Amino acid sequence: MTADSEKQERADHESGHDHGHQHVPSDTALRVKALESLLVEKGLVDPAALDAFIDYYEHEVGPRNGAKVVARAWTDPEFRAWLMKDATAAVASLGYMGRQGEHLVAVENTPQTHNLVVCTLCSCYPWSVLGLPPVWYKSDAYRAKAVIDPRGTLRDFGLELGPEVEIKVWDSTAEIRYLVIPERPAGSEGLSEEALADLVSRDAMIGTAKAALGGDAAS
């Protein structure tokens, strides 16, 4: 077991989330509960506002947003050109904007070039189009490995690229957020924009997967 998965397992276990029969709250869960009570008692936060923040990330943003951007780019050459030139504005025209998506750049995969996004210093991620990042994206292993061994990193996801493909890794060290536009899968001609969006997984927009017919799409 790696250090990252061991950590997550400990956190899950302490939260009573792993085996179903263990429901004693963890020290962290108790500490967080105590902190929230203190902040509410001091009038520093409104608990209804906390619920509203969570609701937004549970319901308003997620990888479906990004998948719609990709599907539009695949079907509308004018939109694609706009997206490659000014992703922030093009994506905002579909209604996706805001926190951790204030400044977007789209990078396009081709048969010759594969793009992969990471944040080695923390966990910067385009929340406005992909939602909150998965644990693996925030893991020490991914942050360490993606820039020195991107091919090995992709193999961890079961993705093997041919030797002719050049890799571009994007380390998100500033407030620019990168969205990978995967290649449109062969055989997807004639599909509607909505059906195309179903082919675009979250991982395909980070660069750790390809878009595929019958792939594990974003939901």
Next chain:
Amino acid sequence: MNGIHDMGGMHGFGPVEPEADEPLFHAPWESRVLAMTLAMAGWGRWNIDASRFARESAPPELYLRSTYYERWLEGLCKLMVERGLLTEEELAKGHPAPGTEKATPPVAAERVPAILRSGGPTERSLEAQPRYRIGEQVRTRNIHPEGHTRLPRYARGKTGEIAMLHGGHVFPDSNAHFAGEAPQPLYSVSFDAKELWGPEAAFDGAVHIDLWESYLEPA
């Protein structure tokens, strides 16, 4: 700072392990930490760069054994105390100090979606013209500031090419320490894999890193 958070290129963390059907949160307390962090930002006592610095200045052994939201929790508590919203004693006891007047939370639930949709853009207008042009060769400075910086260790003293100009952006090295936004031109700089990792580099391609002008000198 040369902190443990600066993980690009480190070995020993093992493979990246994506989790199938990963939940948005692994325990309810994770969502409360996210929400408290976002809500407390409404007090305007710190900024995103100060938040990152608070997280990365945790003791290395604590940072390594913490999960993502545990790191957030530590960072939030540190900032609230440092910036005068809570005392250590209140945190320890879980209640406001006697005689404390109850505050009014700055963020009400109904404002949350608008706050998240507007985000916190960091682009600023600049008085001076950017010093470098696209295609120009630059070298990163070999600097080791004890404060916050977004120039990763693996990319110091390296030669690359200006690939994009992102406009003027708030300078984290200054802003994290409440010394002003001090905006500078921000560039995407492309580094050949062999320049970063030597002739035995594990891949052909490049790593693009977003870097502020004062990190760079002409090559």
